Each structure stands twice: as C-alpha cells, then as structure tokens.
Amino acid sequence: MTGPVVPFGKPRAERADAVRNRELLLCAARAMVAEEGVERVTMDGLAERAGLGKGTVFRRFGTxxxxxxxxxxxxxxxxxxxxxxxxxxxxxxxxxxxxxxxxxxxxxxxxxxxxxxxxxxxxxxxxxxxxxxxxxxxxxxxxxxxxxxxxxxxxxxxxxxxxxxxxxxxxxxxxxxxxxxxxxxxxxxxxxxxxxxxxxxxxxxxxxxxxx
Structure with missing residues (x-):
C-alpha cells in the first residue's frame, strides 16, 4: 500500500544512534499493536514504551x-x-x-x-x-x-x-x-x-x- 522500499541508487547512511532509535521504536510499536491493538498506539504512548523523548518520535514518524x-x-x-x-x-x-x-x-x-x-x-x-x-x-x-x-x-x-x-x-x-x-x-x-x-x-x- 506504500511506495517502493527497494532503494534506487546508494542511500545515505543513517547515524548509528538514529538506526538504533528507529529499531527501538519499531519494536515498541509492534509490541503495542500485538498487546493492545492499533487503536491504542499513540505518539506519547510509543515514546514512553520505547523510553525515548516525544520529540524523537515526532522527528522519526511525523504523525x-x-x-x-x-x-x-x-x-x-x-x-x-x-x-x-x-x-x-x-x-x-x-x-x-x-x-x-x-x-x-x-x-x-x-x-x-x-x-x-x-x-x-x-x-x-x-x-x-x-x-x-x-x-x-x-x-x-x-x-x-x-x-x-x-x-x-x-x-x-x-x-x-x-x-x-x-x-x-x-x-x-x-x-x-x-x-x-x-x-x-x-x-x-x-x-x-x-x-x-x-x-x-x-x-x-x-x-x-x-x-x-
């Protein structure tokens, strides 16, 4: 349902901490979906679950x-x-x-x-x-x-x-x-x-x- 995720050309490398935060947030989001359903997933709740600041969640996902x-x-x-x-x-x-x-x-x-x-x-x-x-x-x-x-x-x-x-x-x-x-x-x-x-x-x- 989304656009292509196969990269065309060489992607710019992410910083190690950005990659780590992204994986942490995705794992936390998957756990929340599995335990509570998508309706209960919020930006605030994800930040708390992942132990990261809300600003980090907004910068990574936007909405x-x-x-x-x-x-x-x-x-x-x-x-x-x-x-x-x-x-x-x-x-x-x-x-x-x-x-x-x-x-x-x-x-x-x-x-x-x-x-x-x-x-x-x-x-x-x-x-x-x-x-x-x-x-x-x-x-x-x-x-x-x-x-x-x-x-x-x-x-x-x-x-x-x-x-x-x-x-x-x-x-x-x-x-x-x-x-x-x-x-x-x-x-x-x-x-x-x-x-x-x-x-x-x-x-x-x-x-x-x-x-x-």
Missing part, C-alpha cells in the same frame, strides 16, 4: 499515521525480499505465469494480514493513496514481459492488473469503519479470482473463435 507507515514499510521490505530472492514460485525459478499467480495470492494474504496497520497508515487528512502500488506494478510488468505472449501495451496492462489485485482491498480500507478484515473465505475467493484472471489473460490463443 501517528507515520508510525504505521514505517511498520508497513519494514514488512514490505521483507515481502519484497521473498519475491526477489525467496524460493519459487513466489521467488525466482518458476515460469512467469506461475510467479504472477503466486505473487497475487501472496499479496492478497499480505494485505489481509496487515489490514489494521494499513488502515492506520492512511492519513484521513490526505487523499487515499490510490496511485502508490509501484512495486506490484513494476513486478507484474516484468513478469508480463517474460511470458513470450503478444500482449500489447504492457505498461497499461500492468496498471490494470495492479488495480484488479490491490483495488478491492484499498476500497475496503477506505470505508469509514470496517468491522474486521476480509474473512478467510473472501480472501480465498479474491485469490481464486486473481488466478483465473491471470490464466485467462495469458492463455495462448487457439485461433479465431466463431460464434453463430
């Missing part, structure tokens, strides 16, 4: 939503490592269609598991981040290019597939007060629909069809 964006970014980085370096079919080694299906299923599960954090990461004073699915779009674009099929305008197709994959979850999260994350049945149905969509899209053409 309460920034706390959850940082948690999500950290988990996104782990997810991306699985995609880029993990075992197939999610990671390299499987054919592109199989990887696309595996990616969609894993991504839907990831979004469901992070439902509460993703909701809390959305700043209600800012537009819903409908255009920030960069990693999914880039990955799907790459896989589409490796199918060997005569697919036209891969960039637009990757955008449409990204919307089909992540759009339903985004629309759900944008509702004022969803009572719970999508049920396992809904999650499985979305994953099955994704697989059907990919299989239909990448099915080799058998020749012209005629209808009577």
């Amino acid at each position: 309460r939503a920034g706390i959850f964006r940082a948690l999500l970014d950290a988990d996104e980085a782990c997810f991306q490592r699985q995609v880029m370096q993990g075992p197939p079919p999610l990671g390299p080694g499987a054919d592109p269609v199989t990887r696309m299906i595996a990616y969609g299923r894993a991504r839907i599960a990831f979004l469901r598991d992070h439902h509460a954090i993703v909701r809390a990461a959305i700043d209600r004073n800012e537009p819903t981040p409908a255009g920030e699915f960069t990693i999914t779009r880039v990955h799907l674009r790459m896989l589409l290019s490796r199918t060997g099929l005569a697919l036209h305008d891969l960039d637009s197709l990757a955008v449409q597939l990204t919307g089909a994959l992540e759009g339903p979850t985004l629309l759900y999260l944008a509702q004022p007060e969803p009572a719970a994350p999508p049920s396992p049945e809904v999650t499985e149905a979305l994953a099955d629909s994704w697989q059907l969509l990919v299989e239909r899209l990448t099915r080799p053409e058998d020749g012209p069809e005629h209808t009577g």
